[in-house]
Amino acid sequence: MRILLVILLWVSQSLWAGSQVNVAVVGPRSGPVTEYGDMQFTGARYSADDINQSSAYSVHLNLISFDDACDPQQAIDVAKKIVQQKIQYVIGHLCSSATQVAAPIYEKNNILMITPASTSPTITQQGYRFVFRTIGLDSKQGPLAAEYIMHHKPKNLAIIHDRQQYGKGVAEAVKATLMQNKFPIKLMLEIEVGRMSFDQEVEILKKQGIDFIYYGGYYPELAHILRQSKRQGLSIQAMGPEAIASQDIMPLSSQAADGLLVTLPPAFSTWPAAKKIVERLHKERLDEGSPFIYTSYAAVQVLAKAISESKSLVPADIANTLRQKSFDTLIGSLSFNDEGDLNQFKFEVFRMDADGKMSKVFSL
Incomplete structure (x- = not known):
């Protein structure tokens, strides 16, 4: 038996x-x-x-x-x-x-x-x-975003994240690369997932003269931030990882996300x-x-x-x-390497227009 x-x-x-x-x-x-x-x-x-x-x-x-x-x-x-x-x-x-x-x-x-x-x-x-x-990995995606930021030299940069593993992790990767290259970060902010009102944060952004946001997290919260910034007369260039590249971010932000910068995998399509x-x-x-x-x-x-x-x-x-x-x-x-990660994977920077169209604007 x-x-x-x-x-x-x-x-x-x-x-x-x-x-x-x-x-x-x-x-x-x-x-x-x-x-x-x-x-x-x-x-x-x-x-x-x-x-x-x-x-x-x-x-x-x-x-x-x-x-x-x-x-x-x-x-x-x-x-x-x-x-x-x-x-x-x-x-x-x-x-x-x-x-x-x-x-x-x-x-x-x-x-x-x-x-x-x-x-x-x-x-x-x-x-x-x-x-x-x-x-x-975010350890590759973050530095690419930082390279773009350093190349375009915004006057006053803010890094915002949603405290979650993904959002915080990629934001910290951007921050680390910028600090290594002594690029100034004007403001660091953390927000809570699920919130819809960010008037207090927008007031802080206005007082600090922020013209560029790197956001680590998912698109809903960023959409609310951008919509409320636009309503208060604040024009901000926003950038983030692949999780903000939703077609829904444009209507949710009342088109304030027009020109959004996103790090994404290549255009496999x-x-x-x-x-x-x-x-x-x-x-x-x-x-x-x-x-x-x-x-x-x-x-x-x-x-x-x-x-x-x-x-x-x-x-x-x-x-x-x-x-x-x-x-x-x-x-x-x-x-795959011993850790289970791909030996090679490339991210690129894309710009999203108001109609949701993506165009590549930067790569290494």
């Missing part, structure tokens, strides 16, 4: 053509940043569809969606559900604060996770075996490999410029490729394969 159990266990963890693999996709289906979750779920869905229709892969992926609302406590609850359901692979989470608390749960239970959107460096600094990402994806997005009337669509597509791709390459369904084998090989994906050839 014992030999039979061992054989059955080996068979269940072995890969054969058409193996059915359940994959959890976790992100915000509710809450203030649902838009970014929609990007993630769309990219994962497109990728799984293409993989399941291709003879180049040894697996058939069954995606199972979970909503964490980008909330850490809900992320913990979702991670526990995934453990209970014995799902061995996760695409997500999206927000760094959610990923941070879910990652140790997955690690403890030998569940392989690939986040397509969490950029906080601390996530992969814990020595995890099963945590990966298909996006770059213009790459030849993305042509079919863009056509499908047009048919579904979805925004082709959404970066998390493409990084999520690539996350599912590398998972399927690593499973096929390793000829195993054991997460440890797949994690080893991810660290040992490179993988051709929709967003280029990807390879």
Whole structure:
């Protein structure tokens, strides 16, 4: 009987053509940043569809969606559900604060996770075996923003963040680079997530003569700050990370975000490999410029490729394969270092116009 159990266990963890693999996709289906979750779920869905229709892969992926609302406590609850359901692979989470608390749960239970959107460096600094990402780090994104700021030399710069892991982390990365280069920072401010009135902060910005804001956080709060600044006659150039690049920021800010500067991944929608994806997005009337669509597509791709390459369904084998090989994906050839981060990933600076159009204005 014992030999039979061992054989059955080996068979269940072995890969054969058409193996059915359940994959959890976790992100915000509710809450203030649902838009970014929609990007993630769309990219994962497109990728799984293409993989399941291709003879180049040894697996058939069954995606199972979970909503964490980008909330850490809900992320913990979702991670526990995934453990209970014995799902061995996760695409997500999206927000760094959610990923941070879910990652140790997955690690403890030998569940392989690939986040397509969490950029906080601390996530992969814990020595995890099963945590990966298909996006770059704030430790790269922040210095790029700082380089742009130093190049354009605003008179009075303020750095504002929302105290959350993602927003504070990228703002601190900008601050560190500016301080290293002795570039003056006129003002540092922290705000609370969920607030809609920032009249007091706007008064401070006016008194300090602030003409440039770097904002670390998500778009709703920045939209309110810019709208209220405009109402009080204060003209400010704003800049921030990818989480402010929402089409909703223009109407929410009453167009005060016109000219917004954003650090983003390259415009993957213009790459030849993305042509079919863009056509499908047009048919579904979805925004082709959404970066998390493409990084999520690539996350599912590398998972399927690593499973096929390793000829195993054991997460440890797949994690080893991810660290040992490179993988051709929709967003280029990807390879991972020992920490689970990409060996190379580039951010660029884009300007968003009032109609939501993005144009690249700076890169290194």
